Amino acid sequence: MLETRRNFILKSVKYAAFFATATSSLFNSILAQAAWPANIFKQTQLDDTLNQLFGNQKFIKTDKIQVKIPRIAENGAVVPIIITSNLENIETLTILVEKNPATLVAQFTLADETEAYVSARIKMAKTSNVIVIVKAGENYYRKRKMVKVTIGGCGG
Amino acid sequence: MSSIKIRTKQFEEITQIRTLIAHPMETGRNKDEQGNLIPAHFIQELTVKHNDKVIASSVMGAGISKNPYFAFKFKGGKAGDKINISWQDNLGQSDSQDKILK
Known part of the structure; x- marks a missing residue:
């Protein structure tokens, strides 16, 4: 099946979101959770x-x-x-x-x-x-x- | 547009810092119009620096009101000094803002 434009955009948004959460959660665990009780x-x-x-x-x-x-x-x-x-x-x-x-x-x-x-x-x-x-x-x-x-x- | 607004006022010896931060401060207990729980989203840490030295810091929960307001006072501030305020929330978002004392 042909990759539609909509699908392509959806996918790229999903990937972007995944990387954003992956990096931010890594950051979070080091900085915030160490100090925030x-x-x-x-x-x-x-x-x-x-x-x-x-x-x-x-x-x-x-x-x-x-x-x-x-x-x-x-x-x-x-x-x-x-x-x-x-x-x-x-x-x-x-x-x-x-x-x-x-x-x-x-x-x-x-x-x-x-x-x-x-x-x-x-x-x-x-x-x-x-x-x-x-x-x-x-x-x-x-x-x-x-x-x-x-x-x-x-x-x- | 930064989420942090800083106002400072110089008294004789004392500098007052007031800050207003745009943040939802969701507890995770509120529901939206469809009755779904709104996930918790609140600032956990706040740091106030004067020329890169931390003069006040805070850990907080969702018991702080939406769009939090804080005020502090400290000694030794003079014109040209830098005030920096930063926060970090439970979703790992953060922001930081400088203000030069007048």
Whole structure:
């Protein structure tokens, strides 16, 4: 059977796609998977997530972490959060949402010259505690805030 | 067109970096109009550099909102310095953008 023009194009697209995915997945496995902790991002329970992230650490409750987040979020898909702190030697800053399908949202690693300031927008599946863990020096500090999510704007 | 927009603002000692990235941040749990699952597609890593030194990096899941916005502040930035922001997602795609401080 004669090779039609359409078939030829389809085939070349398929080959191109194959090579594109082959090279990108190779790249991915070396760079991303080495650093990106897939199993921690799969955890659904807060305790398990904290355990996997920090081991058996004790968290110190503190007011030296300021978390600016709306108390009532009208749209759980976009919840702005600003974290600042007057703790010294901050190394990492972790955002967790207790009732999200995956508890861990993001972990930031800050260099010495970087201020204790991170602003982001997070998703929240429903009303939940938002937990921020800051590692400063040898200690782990924790700040918790409750955010009410009212999708549809009628309260809940 | 880069997916990364960077805005910087110089305060006395501190430079603020704000970035907006065009990315779907799909969790893999959403369905399209036909009821098929939309495959997960989200940024996993973000790196912010000041003159090739990493000043902030992040690992994240799909819990970050669509078209992510981040802001950081750091000390020691001056006019002519280079800020570089790059990301990489779970499908192996990536992007990178430079911005020279004014």
